[in-house]
Amino acid sequence: MMMGPTKKKVMVAGFVGFLLPVVVGVLLFMGYRSKMEEKIKELEIKTVTETRYVTSRDIGAGEVLTAEDVIPVEVKGESAPEDSFAESRLGDIINRRTVVNINQKTILTDSMLLPEADQTPSKDIRLQEFNMITLPSDLNAGDYIDIRFVTPNGENYIVTSGKEVEKLGIGNDTNTVFLRLDEEDILRTTAAVIESYILNGSEVYATKYVKPSTQLVESSRVDLIELYDKTYEQIKQEKQEALLKEMEGDTFGRNNSSDISLIVNTEETFTLGDITLTTTPTPTPTPTSSLALTSSGENPDLLNISVSDEEIAARIGVDYKVIEDMKVARNSRDESKIAYYQNWLLKKNTSMVENYPVNEKIAALIAHNPNILRDLSAKYDIEKLEAEREGFANFPLYEVDTYGDVKELEAVGKIQAGITTKIETQKNERKQYLQSLLINNY
Secondary structure, three states, rough: OOOHHHHHHHHHHHHHHHHHHHHHHHHHHHHHHHHHHHHHHHHHHHOOEEEEEEEOOOOOOOOOHHHHHEEEEEEHHHHOOOOEEEHHHEEEEEEEOOOEEOOOOOOEEEHHEEEEOOOOOOOOEEEEEOOOOOOOOOOOOOOOOEEEEEEOOOOOEEEEEEEEEEEOOOOOOOOEEEEOOHHHHHHHHHHHHHHHOOOOOEEEEEEEEOOHHHHHHEEEEOOOHHHHHHHHHHHHHHHHHHHHHOOOOOOOOOOOOOOOOOOOOOEEEEEOOOEEEEEEEOOOOOOOOOOOOOOOOOOHHHHHOOOOOHHHHHHHHOHHHHHHHHHHHHHHOOOOHHHHHOEEEEEEEEOOOOOOOHHHHHHHHHHOOOOOHHHHHHHHOOHHHHHHHHOOOOOOOOEEOOOOOOEHHHHHHHHHHHHHHHHHHHHHHHHHHHHHHHHHOO
């Protein structure tokens, strides 16, 4: 039996009416499912954890971290700071020095630490004690200071800069400070102190950094791989130029054991305190060259110059182990590590330039007797007398008697005046003693 046109239309309309909601429902479901999958992925990302290191105790600024000071914990990946330390980077934490106070269970980041690990100190590093430097009243261990020298006419020099106060002397009123210094720092500081003894109105004093973590450290993102290559070529070129100058006779046999020049090549007269000193010229050495040339006129040393990773690391300002690891990553084509080193956070020390001119005569005196400051302290009781006078400063100079009248305590005043007289007398004797040493011996 054949259907009529009307009946066909009714059936088609019914089928379409049934199918349309199904299609719309499927599309809506697929859209809903897609959104749910995106949300699930977001939740999975938020719940993914990564290992980071946190402090196991409260740690003060200036402390050197050990393995016991940090513990690994699981943190949400998205909440981990960009410069925090993954589980494989424990070696990047150990022996590093903190620049801020860090509370217990704080996630450690690279910005909280000084750029270089505390390596075994060089042989010339000493923990040097000074009690002749004027210190800030609020100075504490862990602070960073510059030592400066000011003359009577206002000239102000930096003797040594960016030094950490390792510790202070016992007692709140002490003027003793302990600093970690190398031989050159010790020479410069000792020379400045001695010159302050001779030059009336001069002073050696310390100034404290407000925020050493930013004042002494400069940070920037660099491509360490590219910087390594450029530094290699730069050092190699410098060595080649030095050898060429030596071949041309421009290099002389000089003693470069100290960065402070104690040799003068012209006669010079200058005044130091109440005395006049004259320097005598030092004979100029004869040019020498130990370089040999091949038959073709080329120097083999010039062609075979080597540059070590230690030299490059020192020039860049990173630990040489970082350079070694970077080279391994490049040679093994480890893309993730290569990307890491191409966005390296480079930190450099930015201490002030030390510009105090060490006097040649005083330097010779120190070279002859490195313990000159200790000998002067034993010979003269100035520091002890100043501490004694400071003690009497806390005593009242006046009292009120039973009648309500103010009465001067003459005894205390006389004691203070007597101590002051002794101090000035000993300062003059010390000055004359040093002047006689400089005139007669140096």
